[in-house]
Amino acid sequence: MKKLLSSLVLFLPFCSIAQNQIFDRANVTGNMETTIQYLNDDSTIGAFAPEQKAVMNSYLNVNYSLGKFRTGVRFESYLPSIAGYPAFYSGTGIGYRFAEYSGEKIQVTMGNFFEQFGSGLIFRSYEERALGLDNAMDGARIRFSPIKGMQLKGVYGRQRFNFDDGKVILSEGVVRGFDGDVNLNDLIPSFSDSKLKVSLGGSFVSKYESANNDTLIIPKNVGSYGGRLSLRYSKFYINGEYIHKENDPSAQNNYIYNSGHGILINMGYSKKGLGILLSAKSIDNLSYRSQRDVIGNQLFINYLPALSNQHTYNLAGTLYPYASQPNGEVAYQLDFLYKIPKKTKIGGKYGTDLHLNVSVVTAPVQHTSNMNFNVDRIAYEGRPFDGSDSLYNFDLNFHVSRKFNKKFKASAHYFHFVFNNEVNTVTKKASGYITSDIGVIDMQYKINRKHALRMEIQGLFTKQDRGNWATALLEYTISPGWFVAVMDQWNYGNSTVKDRLHYLLGSFGYTHNSSRFMFTFGKQREGIFCIGGVCRPVPATNGLTFTFTTTF
Amino acid sequence: MKKSLAVLSGLILAIGLNVSCDKVTQPHIIQTSLDTTLYPGNFIEYEFPTFTQNTNTERNVLLEDYTGHKCSFCPAAAEMAEGLEDANPGRVFVATIHAGAANNGVSDFQKTNESGMYTRDFTTTEGKEMASDFFQMGVGFNANPKGTVNRLEEAGLFFLNSPDWEGKVNEVLASELNINLQAQSSYFDETKGIFLHVETEFINNLEGEYNIVVYILQKSIVDWQLKFGEGDIPDYNHHNVHIGNMFGETWGRSVASGSISAGTKVQTDFSYQIPDGLTKDDILSLIYVYDKSNYEVMQVIEHKF
Numbered sequence: 001m002k003k004l005l006s007s008l009v010l011f012l013p014f015c016s017i018a019q020n021q022i023f024d025r026a027n028v029t030g031n032m033e034t035t036i037q038y039l040n041d042d043s044t045i046g047a048f049a050p051e052q053k054a055v056m057n058s059y060l061n062v063n064y065s066l067g068k069f070r071t072g073v074r075f076e077s078y079l080p081s082i083a084g085y086p087a088f089y090s091g092t093g094i095g096y097r098f099a100e101y102s103g104e105k106i107q108v109t110m111g112n113f114f115e116q117f118g119s120g121l122i123f124r125s126y127e128e129r130a131l132g133l134d135n136a137m138d139g140a141r142i143r144f145s146p147i148k149g150m151q152l153k154g155v156y157g158r159q160r161f162n163f164d165d166g167k168v169i170l171s172e173g174v175v176r177g178f179d180g181d182v183n184l185n186d187l188i189p190s191f192s193d194s195k196l197k198v199s200l201g202g203s204f205v206s207k208y209e210s211a212n213n214d215t216l217i218i219p220k221n222v223g224s225y226g227g228r229l230s231l232r233y234s235k236f237y238i239n240g241e242y243i244h245k246e247n248d249p250s251a252q253n254n255y256i257y258n259s260g261h262g263i264l265i266n267m268g269y270s271k272k273g274l275g276i277l278l279s280a281k282s283i284d285n286l287s288y289r290s291q292r293d294v295i296g297n298q299l300f301i302n303y304l305p306a307l308s309n310q311h312t313y314n315l316a317g318t319l320y321p322y323a324s325q326p327n328g329e330v331a332y333q334l335d336f337l338y339k340i341p342k343k344t345k346i347g348g349k350y351g352t353d354l355h356l357n358v359s360v361v362t363a364p365v366q367h368t369s370n371m372n373f374n375v376d377r378i379a380y381e382g383r384p385f386d387g388s389d390s391l392y393n394f395d396l397n398f399h400v401s402r403k404f405n406k407k408f409k410a411s412a413h414y415f416h417f418v419f420n421n422e423v424n425t426v427t428k429k430a431s432g433y434i435t436s437d438i439g440v441i442d443m444q445y446k447i448n449r450k451h452a453l454r455m456e457i458q459g460l461f462t463k464q465d466r467g468n469w470a471t472a473l474l475e476y477t478i479s480p481g482w483f484v485a486v487m488d489q490w491n492y493g494n495s496t497v498k499d500r501l502h503y504l505l506g507s508f509g510y511t512h513n514s515s516r517f518m519f520t521f522g523k524q525r526e527g528i529f530c531i532g533g534v535c536r537p538v539p540a541t542n543g544l545t546f547t548f549t550t551t552f
Numbered sequence: 553m554k555k556s557l558a559v560l561s562g563l564i565l566a567i568g569l570n571v572s573c574d575k576v577t578q579p580h581i582i583q584t585s586l587d588t589t590l591y592p593g594n595f596i597e598y599e600f601p602t603f604t605q606n607t608n609t610e611r612n613v614l615l616e617d618y619t620g621h622k623c624s625f626c627p628a629a630a631e632m633a634e635g636l637e638d639a640n641p642g643r644v645f646v647a648t649i650h651a652g653a654a655n656n657g658v659s660d661f662q663k664t665n666e667s668g669m670y671t672r673d674f675t676t677t678e679g680k681e682m683a684s685d686f687f688q689m690g691v692g693f694n695a696n697p698k699g700t701v702n703r704l705e706e707a708g709l710f711f712l713n714s715p716d717w718e719g720k721v722n723e724v725l726a727s728e729l730n731i732n733l734q735a736q737s738s739y740f741d742e743t744k745g746i747f748l749h750v751e752t753e754f755i756n757n758l759e760g761e762y763n764i765v766v767y768i769l770q771k772s773i774v775d776w777q778l779k780f781g782e783g784d785i786p787d788y789n790h791h792n793v794h795i796g797n798m799f800g801e802t803w804g805r806s807v808a809s810g811s812i813s814a815g816t817k818v819q820t821d822f823s824y825q826i827p828d829g830l831t832k833d834d835i836l837s838l839i840y841v842y843d844k845s846n847y848e849v850m851q852v853i854e855h856k857f
Contacts, residue, residue: 206573216579223573246573257579375596377579 030062031551033129037082042542045501045523049543050080057082057089059129061096071099076163082545084529084538086132088298093166096136107143112136115155117179117203118228120303121243121262121286125159131529131536133297135290136160138170149186154178159290159299171299173209173290197232203243207290207301216255216377222248224288224302226262240265243302245288249377251295252287253327257377260285262304263384275337281307284364284382287326297534300326306533307331308359308395313413313440314471314489315460318527320419320426320434322361322393323535330387333359350403357397363390363423391433394418406446413440424535426528427465436462452477461493468493484508489525501525515550585799586823590745600821601736603751611729613644613721614840614852616700618651618683618693618711620661621670624780627788629697629714634791636721644721645838645854647767649794650674651683653694658683661696669776669784678802679794686711691847702849703842710847730756731841731850739832739857746832746857748798748822750839758812761844764820765804766837770795770830798822798837807841832857 036056039049056079063072074096078089098111114136117123127134139157146152156176162169181201185192204225211218226243245260261284268277289299304324308331311317336356340347365388366380373379394417401411415438421430438461444454458471470492475485489503503525509518526540580596582588588595617633619626633646652659657680664673686693692709701720703710712720732753739746752764769792777788799805799822807818826832840852 213581215581215583217576217581218579219574219576221574247576247579249579257576375580375594376577 026064026066028062028064029552030060032058032060032549034058034546034548035082036546037541037543038545039083039541039543042523042540045503045525045540045542047523047540047542050083052080055080055082057085059095068102069100070102071097073097078163081132083541084536086536088162088164089132090164091166093163093168095134095160095163095168105145107141109141110139112138112160113141113155113157115141115153116303117153117177117205118201118226118241119264120305121241121264122203122224122226122288122302123155123175123177123179123205124300124303125155126303128531128534131297131531131534133534133536134160134163135299135301137175138168139174147187149183149188151181152178153180159301161291161294161299171209171290173207173292173299175205175207175290175301177203177205179203195234197230199230200228202227205288205301207288209290209292211292216249218249218292219247222246222288224260235271236267236269238265238267243286245286248285248288248292250287250289250292252289253285254379255377256285256379258285258379258382260288261382261384262286262302264305273339273341275335277333277335279307279331279333279335280385281305281329281331282364282385282387283324283326283330284328284384285326286328297536304533306530307333307361308393308533309357309397310530310532311397311415313438313442313456313458314473314487315458315469316397316413316415316417316438316440318529318538319460319465319469320417320436321528321530321535322395322419322533323424323530324533325361325392325423328364328366328382329361329392330364330385331359331361333357348402348404352400352402355399355401357395357399359393359395361392361394362387363392364388391418392420392423401442408443408445410441410443413442414438415440421465426537430465434462434464436460436464450479452479466491466494466499481511482508491525514552516548518547520545520547584821586747586821587745587825588823590740590743590747590823590825592740592742598738598747601738601749603734603736603817603819606732606734606751606753608732608734609729610643611724611727611850612642612852613640613724614700614702614838614849615644615646615717615721616703617646617648618653618696618698618700619648620650620652620659620696621672621674621776621790622663622778623661623696624778626661626697627777627779629699630791632714632717633699636718640721640725642854643725645852646792647769647794647838648790648792649679649682650676651679652696653683653687653698655684655687657681657687659696669786672773672775674773674775674790674793676794676796678797678800681802702852703847705846705848728756729851730754730758731762733839733841733851733853735837735839735853735855737855737857744826744832746822746824746826748824748837748839748855750820750822752807752818752820752841754808754812754814754816757814758808759810760812761809762807762812762841762850763804763844764807764839764841765801766798766822766824766839767794768796768798768824769793769836769838770834771836772834792836795827795835798824803844804842 038054041049058077060075073094076095077092081089096112098109100109114125125135125137137157142154144152158170158174160168161171184198206221206223208221211220224245228241230239241264243262247257247259249255249257263282265280288302290301291299304326306322306324308322338354340352342351364382365386368380396416398414403409417436419434421434440458442456446452454475456473460469471489473487477483486506492500494500503523505522507520521544523542527538528535529538578594582595591598615633637644637646650662651657652662662675664670692711697714698711699717700710701717702724732755735750737746737748773790773793774787777785779785836856838852838854840849842849
């Protein structure tokens with residue numbers, strides 16, 4: 001016994017040293033985001049205060065890493081969720097947790113993870129917190145890079161569906177998939193110095209969901225597969241992906257048994273001062289979810305990007321934004337960027353940036369002749385890039401920005417939208433197409449090294465919906481910590497005189513190291529908030545919003 | 553290494569493609585009690601018939617002759633039944649049911665021998681169940697031969713001795729028609745399957761609960777029969793022998809109940825597979841609707857396939 005004790009006494013200091021060495025290499029990182037709103041009723045703008053008056057969304061990510069091992073957890077709290085946020089978020093709990101080992105060639109993850117295959121047309125698990133969108137996987141993932149130039153991925157799990165009273169509710173369906181990527185220039189030594197850069201990949205994803213339907217034989221396993229190719233030669237590049245989905249009857253497609261397809265092609269040319277990008281997309285019946293009775297933004301296995309610019313200016317971005325149509329669309333987009341060289345007559349001392357963006361989205365043609373719907377429930381035949389003349393969305397926008405001198409720079413923006421309110425219903429005050437023109441002038445004046453002033457003037461002109469709008473924004477920044485801004489949106493063109501309202505909104509914020517405090521107070525009009533073609537409605541609010549973010 | 557990876561990738565892809573897709577080419581689950589496998593093809597393409605207005609105004613007769621092959625007095629009753637049928641073509645229909653007045657529906661008259669004579673079992677599950685119930689109900693079924701004429705009750709009894717059949721037949725033939733029947737069918741040689749469609753029309757307002765039954769009869773079976781005065785006849789011609797009910801339903805299925813308005817039409821669909829050794833020309837069906845409260849047959853029709 002004495003021998004044992006003496007051994008322990010001798011051994012303990014070494015343990016302590018070893019532990020100290022281990023924990024010296026450990027690292028804890030994280031971030032926190034909190035939004036608290038105090039809301040008032042305001043019948044003039046249609047804003048409602050909840051019973052609690054105050055609402056809160058809060059998140060804390062904590063990650064711990066030690067050598068090749070990493071683990072993390074995210075706490076979430078919705079007490080209740082902020083105005084317009086999906087109601088299925090409630091309570092406080094752990095919304096995300098994982099453990100991960102990253103070796104030289106292998107990475108394994110258990111628990112929650114985000115992942116994407118290719119462009120995401122077949123599989124994308126991601127979080128877009130501002131939209132209330134989180135389809136994180138809960139299961140296992142393996143990434144394997146056996147040789148240089150090759151990466152294989154496998155995922156298996158269920159997707160996050162709801163966050164109900166602090167508990168994550170998962171999808172009924174299970175998602176399985178694997179993906180391979182090969183970079184030929186890395187893989188083939190003799191090809192490594194070639195000017196032609198080639199990479200290709202392929203994916204296969206399947207979902208399983210039990211089925212109990214009295215009238216239809218539902219496919220419980222729904223597979224999708226596809227390939228992609230990327231070529232770059234000097235200043236030219238082209239990449240594309242094709243995805244095919246097997247029969248997948250769902251609430252989204254009204255339980256038809258069509259297969260689906262998705263094609264995304266990007267090609268471009270770029271050199272200093274010039275960039276041209278052409279994109280084309282063909283989607284048909286490509287709503288792919290891990291639970292067939294779900295509609296809305298939840299439980300998408302795949303991601304369908306919108307081929308239209310994501311506009312940041314208030315009037316252009318939130319009144320008539322376009323959302324992707326998973327049941328089908330054919331879209332084309334052109335981006336033309338040119339910098340008029342500096343020190344020229346037109347370009348000025350610093351040069352002038354021009355950007356033209358045009359996108360058009362139409363409904364696909366659905367060929368219905370010779371169909372036998374009563375037998376096979378295949379409603380139509382859809383062909384790639386077979387667009388009709390039924391317009392879903394047209395977006396033309398042109399931007400000029402120029403720095404005039406060291407203190408002053410300005411930009412002008414023009415937008416022309418033809419928006420199909422029948423496809424993307426954003427307002428009940430109009431039907432059919434809404435045509436609008438928007439002009440924006442954005443000016444920034446640097447008073448001195450610490451103080452800057454920015455002003456935006458925006459005007460939206462339309463004869464439909466709520467008529468014309470004007471927006472003015474004034475923002476004053478004192479570097480590095482403070483900013484204050486005031487914005488007014490005025491619906492001066494509303495055909496109903498009493499609805500010609502002002503939405504006055506003030507905000508100020510303070511940044512301290514990696515922490516930021518911001519207060520916003522006043523009225524916000526209802527609108528649509530979109531990121532990457534995925535949108536959610538935002539209700540009108542009147543009140544005070546406090547936002548705090550920090551990283552550590 | 554590269555070769556192994558290629559093989560591995562190919563294997564994963566092949567497994568994935570094979571096990572992870574359910575291709576459904578005919579997704580509809582057909583809401584029917586019919587045996588859809590009897591249709592040679594996709595049943596969703598099967599065309600159900602439509603009925604024109606039924607112009608019949610006459611009430612027909614179902615004469616159920618409860619008999620047995622070892623019952624020596626039964627052939628005389630059978631001849632009487634067939635005579636009534638012949639005398640009233642299209643109005644009187646005989647169903648020869650081999651079942652006895654016993655708790656299990658089988659008396660000595662229906663029993664079979666293991667070898668030699670009378671080896672054929674003429675009884676049916678449905679026939680025995682009816683005989684058993686009727687025997688226990690005390691409605692006059694106490695021996696063979698006994699018969700019912702539309703199960704029309706008289707003094708609480710509806711099983712009659714054969715000499716009384718003719719009078720009751722005439723009584724029924726002259727009675728009012730309250731329920732009309734018409735039928736159409738499809739036959740598929742590939743499966744020996746039959747889909748039978750029956751329209752029941754309530755001509756007058758009726759109260760009660762009414763069921764529909766379809767007897768399958770084999771037109772002729774030549775086999776042993778004991779006959780009074782002649783003994784064992786090896787080649788007796790058994791006429792319209794009951795070989796079962798469609799769907800195996802002894803008491804049929806409901807067509808209507810409660811207060812039923814005049815003009816109510818109900819379509820009932822049946823499926824049936826002809827037994828091995830028989831063709832569609834060997835059999836016929838008797839379709840009848842009866843009042844569940846007293847078993848009275850309201851109308852019967854014959855339908856050949």
